Amino acid sequence: MSISLKFPDGAERAYDDGVTPLAVAEGISKSLAKKVVAAKIDGAWWDLTRPLEGGGKFELVMRDSADGLEVLRHDAAHVLAQAVQELFPGTQVTFGPVTEDGFYYDFARDEPFSTDDFEKIEKRMKEIVDADLPIIRTVWKKEDAIAHFKSIGEIYKAETIDEVIKPGEPITVYSHGDKWGDLCRGPHLPSTGKLGKAFKLMKLAGAYWRGDQNNQQLQRIYGTAWADEKQLEEHLLRLEEAEKRDHRKLGRQMDLFHMQEEGRGMVFWHEKGLTLWRTIEAYMRRRLEKAGYVEVRTPQVLDRVFWEKSGHWENYRANMFVCETVEGEELSLKPMNCPGHVQIFKFGQKSYRDLPLRMGEFGACHRYEPSGSLHGLMRVRAFTQDDAHIFCREDQIVEEVAAFIKLASSVHEDFGLTRDHITLGTRPEKRAGSDEFWDKTEAQLLDAARQAGVEPVIAEGDGAFYAPKLDFQLRDAIGRTWTCGTIQNDYVLPERLGAEYVAEDGAKHKPVMLHRAICGSLERFIGVLIENYAGAFPMWLAPVQIVVTTITSDADGYAAEVAAALRAAGLRVDVDLRNEKVGYKIREHSLQKIPVIAVVGRKEAEERKVALRRFGSQEQSVVALAEAVSLLLEEATPPDSRRGD
Secondary structure, eight states: OEEEEEOTTSOEEEEETTOOHHHHHHHHOHHHHHHEEEEEETTEEEOTTSOOOSOEEEEEEETTSHHHHHHHHHHHHHHHHHHHHHHSTTOEEOOOOBOSSSEEEEEEOSSOOOGGGHHHHHHHHHHHHHHTOBEEEEEEOHHHHHHHHHHTTOHHHHHHHHHHSOTTOOEEEEEETTTEEEEOOOOOOSBGGGGOSOEEEEEEEEEEGGGOTTSOEEEEEEEEEOSSHHHHHHHHHHHHHHHHTOHHHHHHHTTSEEOOGGGTTOOEEOHHHHHHHHHHHHHHHHHHHHTTEEEOOOOSEEEHHHHHHHTHHHHHGGGSOEEEOTTOOEEEEOSOSHHHHHHHHHSSOOBGGGOSEEEEEEEEEEOOOOGGGOBTTTBOSEEEEEEEEEEEOGGGHHHHHHHHHHHHHHHHHHTTOEEEEEEEEOOOSSOSSOHHHHHHHHHHHHHHHHHTTOOOEEETTOSOSSSOEEEEEEEOTTSOEEEEEEEEEESHHHHHTTOOEEOTTSOEEOOEEEEEEEEEEHHHHHHHHHHHHTTOOOTTTOSSOEEEEESSGGGHHHHHHHHHHHHHTTOOEEEEOOSSOHHHHHHHHHHTTOSEEEEEOHHHHHHTEEEEEETTOSOEEEEEHHHHHHHHHHHTSOHHHHHTO
């Protein structure tokens, strides 16, 4: 009996029933077989040494692919768990999933781990790799698995099987020979030796069993794993560079903002930070006005009844800041702006001639985030969105979405961020609407993306519960990707809140509501920009664009004159008249990432000139004051203004 396998290139080949993916790979090429780590059959993961149980669409997963790295990292987690349990008897393992660039495992142990333990754990992991233990998949009955894990003291595993696994559902355990085994869906490599040694343990953290703070606290060990040593080294260098660019450190160093315990997840913006904020906001306001948006503002606090109508009280209550007045009113700070925009749309009668109506707001929102998840500007509780909603007819969706993609792409480019790709988040498991509805709305966004010249990457199940979405994935200066910008087509909220317009036939229809943001949270966007530029902003964004500093006090009067001329041109200027050596002052201002330092002394004063030194350069150019003003003003002009947008 034979089975038919259809390969990604369209070729179909017949094989004996029960053939393994590894045998298939070896039949194609011995060198190929060395690079394969797993397979997929009709999208389902399959171990290389597990006999196939039928034909279908067949794919070999390569070691250095995204899927291949996921397999390697999963194996690295298991090797970590074995090493820990061998070195620290009595330690229980819980879960060890793959992360974006590595893995972690949660352990239950009375004594705390230390990063000092990492060296011996890594050594033992490498010994396990060298042992090249066969990785064996076995299938268990539920009751047998519970009894087994209880017998070896793994109460967390037993509890998981008992409460999560349905009766009759098969349970798989992966074992490293007869040395160690764990509950796991797989897939895994044929043996521990196939993992290689391109891994490293990175950090320790606390975690609660099942993420519930009422449960036992566990210890989490994070690691990273790659296809080879070169990739590992490159990753570690990226992390080192990322550490230098940490927006939290630079925010303090550059006097932009700070955060403190008494206001968790809230930002204290300093003068320079707020200047950066206002510069971004002013740029966005210009771009939106040019694109036909009207700006509105909605209340910060609204009654519970309002949020019940919108559906947020039912679906989002845990993330809302709720308060009660002395009169017994139950109110909430708004977690988002969209319901308020619907209220403005509903004020007065709207006609089909009014559509599309593009309504924007720099809306301050508040959402409760667990304290453990807060991270500088990247994850906060109070934030402002460059939020907008486009109310339109169904026949206008594709055109409006395509126009937005082009606008967002232009904005991101102006900020020095490169679009890596756009994802199309499709229907999640829990969703509103029929399959026909989702077929239609997903097709609308796909068509719009293609009209804008973009082929989106499909992100299965990543849509909102009410609609699919397009998310912009941006790449920064050191190759990291950030999600900044989104658009979603929503038929649900206008229906819930009773938004209507009078159509051409005189009948009332529900508009479609396109939720869209380009920056997203301005806080997070600023954090991304700080790290992208390592604080060395382009001239147009820099909070302080120029510092005028003196060589000797003889030039103090001329320095003030230079600063006044630059300010009169609209530039952001500081003056440094301290009685310090000029080299010291230059070094200090360089630490603040000031784009231009204008140095003046007695000679410059006599000749009406300035010596310009740019950040990161040892060179300086001496030019006349009027020329300096003109030159620096050109450099400081925002990109949209330079284009004449």
